[in-house]
Amino acid sequence: MATSTTRRPSWRTVTPIIAVAAFGLAACSNSQESSDVKGTTPPVWTSSAAPAGSEDDGHGTEHGAPSAAPGDHGDDHSGSEAGLRAELKDGSGNGVGTATIASEGGHLVVTVEARGLRPGFHGLHFHENGTCEGDFTSAGGHLQVGPADAHPASGDLTSLQVGADGTAKLVTRTDAVELDDVRGKALIVHAGADNFGNIPPRYSREGGTGPDETTLSTGDAGSRVACGVVG
Structure with a gap:
């Protein structure tokens, strides 16, 4: 009797084939098809196309999507009126400081930074004319809004205190004048302290x-050592 040469497949051979077939069915399920691009992970494309302009850049963001920096709220306008500025110069035309004037909550906030001045207190006022010529007397008297005999004048500000190094910084506010009242006027720093007629x-x-x-009209603040036109 002849010996049969037919051999039954071993289970060790069949098992890997079944596993590969199962993997192939799973990979192509849910309307997915295999990618022909090498290195794609996972190696499938879904049947749904990505929205236009929403390609991921690999950093968790999408191209085409608007993004804002922290604290950026676009054109956020607070409604506050734009401020003004004056460049302060001495009688020789040298810059000795700057002043900014802004309207905030019904007040004018005046910030003055100066240098090269004599230590001590200096009168600081808005004057009625917007000129800074010669010894600055061209700026006229103190700005007065309202009754002419009111003292201190409406243009009078807190005195500027200069330190031993000749520098000063003052932040003060007033409700005696508005931004339009001082626009085009001169801001004067005087040689001495202002007694405000006291x-x-x-x-x-x-x-x-x-x-x-x-x-009463000058506060005995002496001569004018610096001047700038507000604009």
């Missing part, structure tokens, strides 16, 4: 007691 009646002077007209 001279009690007991002090005597030629012709009477208390403050005289010069004191």
Whole structure:
């Protein structure tokens, strides 16, 4: 009797074939088809196309999608009125400081930074004319909005205190004037301190007691050492 040469397949051979077939069916399920691009992970494309302009750049963001930097809210306007500026110069035309004037909540906020001035207190006022010529007397008297005999004048500001190194910084505010009142006017720094006409009646002077007209109009702040036109 002849010996049969037919051999039954071993289970060790059949098992890998079944596993490969199962993997192929799983990979092509759910309307997916194999990718022909090498290195694609996972190696399939879905049947749904990505929305136009939404290609992922690999960093968790999508191209074409608008993005904003932290704290960026676009053109956010607070409604506050744009500020003004004055460049302060001495009688020789040298720059000695800057001033910014902004309208905030019904007040003007005035910020002055200066250098090269004599240490001590200096009168600081808006003046009625917008010129800074010669010794700055061209700027006229203190700006007055409202009654002409009101003291201090509406253009009077807090005195500027200069340190031993000749520098100063002042942030002050006033509700006696508005932005349009000071636009085109001069801002003056005086040589001395302003007493704001605060001279009690007991002090005597030629012709009477208390403050005289010069004191009331100038605060006895002396000459003008720096000037800038507000604009």
